[in-house]
Amino acid sequence: MSLPGLRGVLFDKDGTLFGFQQTWAPFAEAVIADLADRGADPGEVAWTLGFDRDRRLYRPDSPVIAETAAEVARLLERFAPDDPPGLAARLDRLAAGIAPVPATDLRAALSPLAAAGLRLGVVTNDSAGAARAHLVRAGVADLFDPVIGYDSGHGGKPDPGPLLAGAAAWGLPPDRIAMVGDSAHDLVAGRAAGMVPVGVLTGPADRAALAPLARAVLPSIADLTDLLEL
Template sequence: MAAPSAIAGILFDKDGTLLDFDASWAPVNRRLALIAASGDAELAERLLAACGMDPATGHLAPDSLLAAGNSREIGEGLIASGASFAVDELVPLIDDLFASAAELSVPVTELQPLFARLHDRGLRLGIASSDNERSIRVTVRRFGIEEYVDFVAGYDSGHGSKPGPGMVLGFCAETGLEPRQVAVVGDNNHDLHMGRNAGAGLKVGVLSGTGSRQSLEEACDVLLNDITELESVLGAAPCAEMAHPT
């Protein structure tokens, strides 16, 4: 694990990290299931359950398809669970739904002031999501952080998908940083394992999304309630004192 002073760039996950996952995605997931079920409400509930969401409570299982999968993975899971679509028919519908949903997303905190402060510290900033790139860019524009974001990668941006290292390595190629200079911040193990596989200097888990304390503690260097605590971590020392108290 790198010391905070060695970190020169931060690569954020989007959903559950920058955005409040339940507020932003529970209605979208229900709409997705109805689309995949061609309007059959009973089938839609079965599809939600098969892909990791409790139809009654809206709770998502950590690292399930709806919590961490990309559009193609989710589409394949829905079809395997009974949706009557070909994957190449369903995936564009999912991408379109997710892009439109970005206009209604709810941030964990005010993003523009946070990104401005991190940028003013000289940090290079990026966003890597299992969502499609179009949705991420809608989010970036909507919350006024375009001037601070050096890199955007979705599952369809050509860097591979999580937990592979490609998005981190793409961020490094764009910014000139080494992986050891990068902090990866995310709410589930796909994010943290991506950081590990790329050799990221710091893996920061946040409890604001779909991951549980138990699942994240095993994969991260630092565990925070949410990204509002990140600035104090970057200014803290020594490393052994950074873990959030249990």
């Protein structure tokens, strides 16, 4: 299968640009330590995060994989009931401070797309600030505009709102844009927005979970140049 004729690509961030487990295991450990210092039971925090502390892996049903950062904060509020806003702010700082692990050589994978005139953007259920920090740390922030987070005013995936905001920013029709992601939330959002959904296998979901929702499923974003016939 090939998908020529597209003019823009919106990317999910974690599990798509960055390896999910490698990048976000330190976040879970930092959150567990932070809340344990405030009297929470580490095992209960880990369970709420869907994180296996022994294996340093998230369970497939972990809210961290697909939910917005605000929803993760809401789930953890019972461990800090006297200061929910402070908890959300701490979680955002912890997220922004992690060192993202690229899922592939990002510059090598993305530069041909940009050189071919494709617009590139990021739509993530993380905060926009944390997303920009990760892209800067990975040395690829210059390739993406816009960067849209759950807190950018357009909602979070699987709602199509943030994807449509990306299309509007570019002035492109949705059917000329691919939404590339590693989760069902990404692909459902892409389909709802009228975009071309493309799955990648660099996150927790396998091909069987993504294929029914995607026009194509790729090993990683490194395979996009062939798919787009660039």
